[in-house]
Amino acid sequence: MAGLRDDAQWIVLMGFIVSFSLFFxxxxxxxxTVVGQTTAEAVIEFPKNDIRGMRDMIIQSEFLVDEGVFNNKTNVQNDIxxxxxxxxxxxxxFSSRNPTGSDPHxxxxxxxxxxxxAYNETWRSN
Amino acid sequence: MTGRLNRIAYEDGVSESIGFLLIFTLVIVGIGLVTLYGYPMLLQQQVSADEQIMEKNMIVLQNDVKSLAYKTIPYKETSLKIGGGTLSVFNSSYTPPSGVPAAITILDNNGDLIDSFQSGDLMYLSDSAGTDVSLQNGAVVKRHRVEPGSVMLAEPRWFYDGMTKTMVINLINITSDEMLSRAGVGTVQMSLGDMQFQKFSVDDVPSTLHPPVYLKYTPNKNQDYSIAWDNYFRRSLGMSLTSGTPGNGLELQYQFPDTTTLVVKQFEVNIRSL
Structure with missing residues (x-):
């Protein structure tokens, strides 16, 4: 026993650590797989362009007038x-509030x- | 001479045959334990791994269906490995040998708005796990064949918007030109067919008089997913059960939450090949 050298015991210990970490x-x-799937889905499914387009159209439609057929405000808004x-x-x-005397927006x-x-916004004209 | 005497003294009570028996017994017991307990456990692991992989695969297929239906992409294909069972298409015109196929009817007090819609399904039938995983109406549902329960793994994209009191229901109709079935590695090809859009609206009625809208779900007695759908209707969409008991294979009726606009979209997804 006197001549036993135990300098290399760390190799065995490392072996244990490596195998346990492999397990985890x-x-x-x-x-x-599942996480990647749901994350990718969340990124793809966020409807950024849909919201932007819809918002632009609604704001544009607000300044149409209720005249004629094709550019009629009510028709356009129903179409949206x-x-x-x-x-x-x-x-x-969507609903709008027109400018009043004290508030020009x-x-x-x-x-x-x-x-x-879901997206909610109160838009205010400049 | 002394050394020899010593050695003899050390070997007192040592028998070669007993030693052999001991070691042999240990080896046999070891092999026996592995065969009796280890091997079945490994098999079971394999079965449940197959099942889990197929659950994930069905969710991937559901995403394909979503892309087809909601993003109007014309064609999708996915390669997958179907282990431990078969993947089959039961199209919406398929009638099971006994019982009726599951159907959804939407009605109000004046009569049917959507009359007994049959979705058809894409179903994974596991050989050894005794479970079925089905992609139907845009949802992934799972059931054990011998137990009455079922669970929804992924919900369909139906929704109720409380602010505008709008219920949007997407019905997905799975069709195929022939009966298809596959085990092993295969490619699921699907394409978008017809799309129907219906809107029912009662905007001009005062809010206390909104007529009730009902949904009737008739499960297939032999493939009863009613508990999964019941949970979805009540927990996720806020409907209330007005008649029937989920899980006994009979018709269930639900009342929608206060709804002024009902939008029903029907998509046809055609499975080209498996």
Whole structure:
């Protein structure tokens, strides 16, 4: 026993540490498919362009007048609602408040919801 | 001479045959334990791994269906490995040998708005785990064949917007030109078919008089996913159960939350091949 050299015991210890860490890495990798899937989905599903487009259209439509057929404000606004339901699978609703004597701004309340993402805004004209 | 005497003294009570028996027994017990307990455990692991992989695969397929339906992408294909069972298409016109296929009817007091819509499904039937995982109506649901329960792994994209009191229901109809089934590695090809858009609205009625809207869900008795759908209707969409008991294979009726606008979209997803 006197001549026993134990300098290299760390090799055995390292072996233990490496194998246990491999075990945990395996568990983590096992979960990664699902996480990657949902994360990618969340990024793809965020309807940034849908919201921007819808918002621009609503603001533009607010300054149309209720005259004629094609540029009629009511028709255009109804079309916006129908098209967003039809094409983007989203519910859009909006209402506006015209300038009054003391407050020269036009306000539009915009609501957008597609079941996953909801967006609400009160827009104010400059 | 002394050394020899010593050695003899040390070997007192040592028998070669007993030693052999001991070691042999240890080895046999070891092999026996592995065969009796270890191997079945490994098999079980394999089965549940297959099942889990297929659950994930079904969610991937659900995403494909979502892309087709909600983003109007015309065509999608996914390669996947189907282990421990088969993936089959039961299209929406398929009638099971006994019982009726699951159907959804939407009605109000004046009659049916959507009359008994059958979705069809893409189903994974596990051989050894005894479970079915089904992609139906945009949802992924799972059930054990011998137990009455079922669970929804991924929800469909139906939603209720409380601010505008709008209920949006997306019905997805799975069609195929022929019966398709696959085990092993395969590619699921699907394309978007017809799309229908219906809007029912009662905007001009005072809020206390909004007529109630009902949804009737008739499960397939032999493939009863009613508990999964019941949870979805009540917990996620806020509907209330007005008649029936989920899980006994009979018709269930739900009342929508206060709804002024009902939008029903029907998509047709055609499975080209598996």
């Amino acid at each position: 890495v395996a568990i983590v990798i096992n979960q990664s 609602k129908t098209l967003s339901l039809h094409r983007q699978n989203s519910v859009v609703s 036009t306000y539009i309340e915009i609501h957008y919801s597609n079941g996953v993402t």
